[in-house]
Amino acid sequence: MTVADTIVSRLAAAGARAIFGVPGGGTNLDIIDASNAAGLPFVLAQTETGGAIMAAAQAEITRAPGVCLSTLGPGVSSLVNGVAHAFLDRVPLVVLTDAMAEEAQRCFAHQNLPHAALLAPVTRFSAMLEAGGVDALMCEALTRAAGPPPGPVHIDCSPAAIGALVDAPVHRPPPLVPPRPTTLRKRTATLLAAARRPVAIVGLGAREPDAAAAVHGFCERRGVPALVTYKGKGVIDSEHPCYAGLFTLGQIEQPLIEAADVLITIGLDPVELLPRSWPKAPPTVHCAGWPASHEQIPRDEILVGDIPDMLLQIEGCLSEAAGWDPERVARHRELQRAAVMVETPGLSPGRALAAAAAVAHAARHVTVDAGAHMFPAMALVPADAPNRILISNGLSTMGFALPAAVGAALLSPRDPVIAITGDAGLLMCLGELRTAAREGLRVVVVVMADGELSLIRIKQDRRGLRPDGVRIGGVDWRRAGEALGLHSASASDEEGLHRALEAALGAGGPSLIEVSIDPSAYGPMFRALRG
Numbered sequence: 001m002t003v004a005d006t007i008v009s010r011l012a013a014a015g016a017r018a019i020f021g022v023p024g025g026g027t028n029l030d031i032i033d034a035s036n037a038a039g040l041p042f043v044l045a046q047t048e049t050g051g052a053i054m055a056a057a058q059a060e061i062t063r064a065p066g067v068c069l070s071t072l073g074p075g076v077s078s079l080v081n082g083v084a085h086a087f088l089d090r091v092p093l094v095v096l097t098d099a100m101a102e103e104a105q106r107c108f109a110h111q112n113l114p115h116a117a118l119l120a121p122v123t124r125f126s127a128m129l130e131a132g133g134v135d136a137l138m139c140e141a142l143t144r145a146a147g148p149p150p151g152p153v154h155i156d157c158s159p160a161a162i163g164a165l166v167d168a169p170v171h172r173p174p175p176l177v178p179p180r181p182t183t184l185r186k187r188t189a190t191l192l193a194a195a196r197r198p199v200a201i202v203g204l205g206a207r208e209p210d211a212a213a214a215v216h217g218f219c220e221r222r223g224v225p226a227l228v229t230y231k232g233k234g235v236i237d238s239e240h241p242c243y244a245g246l247f248t249l250g251q252i253e254q255p256l257i258e259a260a261d262v263l264i265t266i267g268l269d270p271v272e273l274l275p276r277s278w279p280k281a282p283p284t285v286h287c288a289g290w291p292a293s294h295e296q297i298p299r300d301e302i303l304v305g306d307i308p309d310m311l312l313q314i315e316g317c318l319s320e321a322a323g324w325d326p327e328r329v330a331r332h333r334e335l336q337r338a339a340v341m342v343e344t345p346g347l348s349p350g351r352a353l354a355a356a357a358a359v360a361h362a363a364r365h366v367t368v369d370a371g372a373h374m375f376p377a378m379a380l381v382p383a384d385a386p387n388r389i390l391i392s393n394g395l396s397t398m399g400f401a402l403p404a405a406v407g408a409a410l411l412s413p414r415d416p417v418i419a420i421t422g423d424a425g426l427l428m429c430l431g432e433l434r435t436a437a438r439e440g441l442r443v444v445v446v447v448m449a450d451g452e453l454s455l456i457r458i459k460q461d462r463r464g465l466r467p468d469g470v471r472i473g474g475v476d477w478r479r480a481g482e483a484l485g486l487h488s489a490s491a492s493d494e495e496g497l498h499r500a501l502e503a504a505l506g507a508g509g510p511s512l513i514e515v516s517i518d519p520s521a522y523g524p525m526f527r528a529l530r531g
Contacts, residue, residue, distance in 0.1 A: 016064055368391040417441070437510050454519045
């Protein structure tokens with residue numbers, strides 16, 4: 001076997017489903033050749049960032065590492081945003097880059113960038129590939145990517161090593177480090193025993209199947225309402241009586257927080273929260289699978305280990321008298337949904353996304369881009385399982401929804417995936433429409449078209465500034481979609497949008513639906529949700 005064969009063999013054994021990216025003329029070609037020979041397909045993206053996001057989406061869904069590659073120099077620099085998404089959103093990702101030969105690095109400046117230094121702030125591990133230790137290197141890289149916490153790792157593939165012959169690898173799975181047992185302190189057990197109105201806050205660290213099942217059972221058995229972060233949506237079915245709504249550290253969830261006498265944060269990572277001070281809150285018990293910075297959130301007890309075990313301990317301490325009136329939880333849940341249904345003279349974002357939510361059950365996954373439209377999308381689109389809705393939250397990058405939908409759709413090509421994006425976000429990754437068309441994927445792209453950066457416009461208005469630098473102008477999205485090979489339609493009312501969605505979900509290939517919306521709802525929506 002060659003070094004390239006060994007790399008691909010290791011990735012396939014770890015559960016990777018594809019390799020994404022834009023190749024160069026160096027070691028990438030060896031990786032692609034080896035991957036196709038091994039049945040691990042290479043998928044050509046239109047941008048390196050798009051390829052990284054596609055790989056990250058697959059990793060979130062499968063819980064196996066995603067894989068992307070790029071050429072050296074400009075390929076690596078273009079890759080950074082996608083890797084940063086994986087870093088802040090805690091996604092296992094293996095990044096393979098072309099590298100110059102050692103002597104070339106010393107002699108030539110053309111396209112010569114320090115790849116490891118460039119990626120160091122957004123990776124958990126970086127190494128130069130050497131023929132003699134490729135198997136050990138891949139084992140270490142995959143272990144680091146798996147975490148905890150999960151994250152991206154980088155391997156620079158030198159031309160001197162990639163084609164060398166090596167012994168067939170021994171497929172040893174990365175060593176599993178059992179979580180250290182954690183026992184509640186007596187003071188915390190007493191605090192929990194006295195609680196009558198506990199509230200759970202569920203984050204991205206609770207999405208593993210056993211953790212999600214434990215959270216669901218805990219909340220259901222004890223009647224504990226659960227607020228979920230954007231990444232935690234689906235851990236508790238959004239139609240379940242214990243689902244209390246979203247948690248972002250905004251204003252709208254504060255009444256429930258203030259009414260609680262103890263908070264139990266489960267898998268909550270500070271990267272998920274708005275950058276603002278934690279308001280006055282009751283005592284807080286935090287349990288998670290990995291340690292994290294706790295400066296933003298005051299916690300009376302920090303438990304790190306196995307989430308199901310910790311929840312059993314917490315449940316054992318709660319009094320039988322603890323519990324909430326289900327009607328009060330339902331009112332809070334509906335308050336969040338009502339806050340995004342702001343009426344406007346034209347088609348409001350809330351009504352448009354309520355129409356999309358009504359048919360979202362037909363899609364296997366829904367991806368949501370950053371922007372003002374994410375407020376009604378996350379509030380209204382249902383999720384009955386973790387990672388059914390994918391969003392970039394820690395990084396909150398625009399240009400996420402379409403490439404993430406491509407990655408998700410490739411896992412199950414017969415099932416449709418809905419991508420909800422704004423027009424500005426779609427312009428950032430427009431070429432990936434061609435990727436969806438070329439692969440024949442059942443991706444339905446819903447473009448919330450208002451011709452401006454609405455979220456930035458809101459912030460200008462709040463500061464009394466002129467709306468400068470936020471207009472993107474009109475785009476003929478139907479023609480753009482058709483030119484790139486997608487069935488395209490437009491809608492300006494709920495009935496037209498519903499018809500277009502039904503047709504798109506029933507089609508055998510990719511579709512684009514332009515929805516002309518009235519953005520005047522976003523200001524009141526923003527104030528109600530965030531304060």
